[in-house]
Amino acid sequence: MTFAKKALILGTLAALGTGATASAQNTLNGAGATFPAPFYQRAFADLASKGVQVNYQSVGSGAGVRQFVAGTVDFGATDEPIKASEAAKVKRGVVQFPAVGGTIAVAFNKADCKGLKLSQKQVADIFLGSITSWDQLKCGKGKLTVAHRSDGSGTTFAFTSSLSAFSPAWKGKVGAGKSVNWPVGVGGKGNEGVSGILQNTPGSIGYINQAFVRGNIKAAAIQNKDGNFVLPNLKSGAAALNNIVLDGNLAGEDFNPAGAGSYPISTLTWI
Structure with a gap:
C-alpha cells in the first residue's frame, strides 16, 4: 500500500x-x-x-x-x-x-446546479469576486455567495496555495497564507463554521474538508493539471498525495499535482 x-x-x-x-x-x-x-x-x-x-x-x-x-x-x-x-x-x-x-472540496449549496464542473481559473475567479452569479457558471441562476475561513487556518494555506498555482491573478493580488485578505465573501471559524454557512445559505460556495461535504452540500469536480475534471474522494486524493516528496523534516507539498486521476487540491496534515 x-x-x-x-x-x-x-x-x-x-x-x-x-x-x-x-x-x-x-x-x-x-x-x-x-x-x-x-x-x-x-x-x-x-x-x-x-x-x-x-x-x-x-x-x-x-x-x-x-x-x-x-x-x-x-x-x-x-x-x-x-x-x-x-x-x-x-x-x-x-x-x-x-x-x-485528504482533499479540500470546493463545496456548494445550490439545488438546481447538478454536476458542477470548474476549471482552475474559474475556482480562482470565484474567490477573487470576478464570478458573482451562478448564471456565469451555467449551473442555475441567482447570486453566488462565497464562504471562506475567518481564522488562521492550514486549510486556507493549502487552498490559497493551490489558487496561487492555478492563477497568476490570484497569486499577484492575494497570494497564499493561513490568513489572507479575501476580496469577497463571508467568513466562518473552522471547517465547521464554513460548513454551517454553506448549509444555511442557498446559493453559496466555499472550501471545506471533504469530510464536511454532506446533506445539501455538494462538491464540484475540479479540472486537474492533466485537464480532467475530478471529484474529491479517497482515490483521487491518494493519487495526488503520491506525488508529494517529503524532506528530511517529513514536510512536503504539491499544490497542483500531476496525474490523470489526481484531485488538484489535496494536502497532508501534520502532528
Whole structure:
C-alpha cells in the first residue's frame, strides 16, 4: 500500500499512544487543525479504549501551532508544516510527522446546479469576486455567495496555495497564507463554521474538508493539471498525495499535482 493511501486511511496515531504509555501519562492534550478533526476524533475515541485519553481542541492550525510553541498542549496539529522559526522557540524539541491526508472540496449549496464542473481559473475567479452569479457558471441562476475561513487556518494555506498555482491573478493580488485578505465573501471559524454557512445559505460556495461535504452540500469536480475534471474522494486524493516528496523534516507539498486521476487540491496534515 502506498504511503499516501496509508496516510488517508490509517494515519500514524499509534505513536501518540506509545508515547503516552512510555511516560506513564494517562492523558494527552492537543489542539490545531479542523481539517483532520473528524478523523482524529474517531481515532482518539478508539485510543480511549486502550487507556489513553486524548483531548483535542479543533481550533485551527495557527492556534494549534501557537499553543504547542507556548507549551500549553502536548501536541499541535497543522495543515502547514511547522516553520523553522517556530520550531526554534520550542526548547523541549520538535518531532513532526504527516498523520493523515485528504482533499479540500470546493463545496456548494445550490439545488438546481447538478454536476458542477470548474476549471482552475474559474475556482480562482470565484474567490477573487470576478464570478458573482451562478448564471456565469451555467449551473442555475441567482447570486453566488462565497464562504471562506475567518481564522488562521492550514486549510486556507493549502487552498490559497493551490489558487496561487492555478492563477497568476490570484497569486499577484492575494497570494497564499493561513490568513489572507479575501476580496469577497463571508467568513466562518473552522471547517465547521464554513460548513454551517454553506448549509444555511442557498446559493453559496466555499472550501471545506471533504469530510464536511454532506446533506445539501455538494462538491464540484475540479479540472486537474492533466485537464480532467475530478471529484474529491479517497482515490483521487491518494493519487495526488503520491506525488508529494517529503524532506528530511517529513514536510512536503504539491499544490497542483500531476496525474490523470489526481484531485488538484489535496494536502497532508501534520502532528
